[in-house]
Amino acid sequence: MKAIVYTLLCCFCLSGCATKVHLITQGYSEQERQQFVVTLSQQGFNVREADIVMPNHFPSTVISFHPAHPKPTDIEKLKKFVAANELPQALEMQFGQKRHFYNQGNIGLYLRHPDINLNETLPLYVRSFNCGKQQATLFFSPDHKLELEYDVHRNGDYRLVFKRGFWAFDGSIVTANFKDLAPVRFIQSEAMRDTPMGPREALVYTPIKKDHPIKQLNCPYEVVFVN
Template identity: 20%
Template sequence: MRNGILICMLLLLTACQQPTVYVYTQALTDIQTQQLTIRLQQQSLPYQFIQLPIPKEFAAATLLTSEDKLLTAETEQLAGIMQAMGYQPQINYVSAANHHYSDGNIGFYLRGEHIEPGFNMPKLMRTTNCSEDRYNNLRVTFNENVVAFTLLNGARAHLEWQFYENYLVINYRDISQSYTHSTPLVATPFGEKPSDTYRYTAHVESPQWLNCSLQVVYMD
């Protein structure tokens, strides 16, 4: 209740100002926070970080719009930010969990998700189905929250990875690549074998070796 009162007071004080994005974050990594800040600076509305917890009723990526003034283009920009960070945004057009917005203000809620209990990434994978053939069959190793790509020149690029709502997300500077998981059978010289396959969901401008799926084939 106290948080709800604080939110209402905040919105009353800012009612006469330019529409503002109120940003709530929780359990984001340092890299994700940096990425989010860079992207917020590139969108068209002023924004303000709010140091209050995200209601557990909200999805990991939630936008709460103003009930009396819907800014469609700006809301789409903010949803695009969430998608670029590997999330699937949920947009609410009505008040929720004592959070209410008016005069065009928008609530932006982004919560890091812990890895699901019992979930384990394969320790060693290979790139496959790359947009550029030369990047196929790179060695990719996973360890805790760090993934290492062994590049064509033998150098190793160490990146941060997370698992969000059934998406594998790998972070590189101010971009993220997300992957969907499947377990197809893969043809080998010894017949069809099971695999863990992570297919990339978007095309990033750079580095090109993130435009590859990741796969391990189990031969036993």
């Protein structure tokens, strides 16, 4: 009898439990993201904003799911959501394609703002400032590889420390991803700096949060264009 009840409960959950939609966006404002969440929730989905970066090799709209997803109508509902928001037609990716994996009952919905230009570039490097002894340099390579370099002082000596990862940029926010570390997000802004050659334009990168275990990643960074 217990086995029958357990089986019925499992079947009910597969067919009746709300599907969890993992929402990954790029370039949308908080207000726009919240509207997406509200609309999807009203359609019966359990929505979670995933704190990951949308891969650059993904097209602008992706629906990623397990091939044995128990509710085929979920995919149609998401495609209608995409069409209603006048977004590009979604690419449907099943389990394992492009190294993204979702179990049954979970769907990944990736949305990139139409105004995002993936060819946006960053300076080759930026240096920390106004950060006391926590001096560091961030290097951005054109192939989206990232390197953090900083000094560690101990007993009068110092050594260089390197952390490597990957970066993404949506035209406003830089996301730095390092292996086994929480991602860091910086807001890009423009500024003017006084130099021996007079005022010069600069780009400033300010961390959105300042609670990272690597203190150097809580610093603002800048590059000054002297030419």
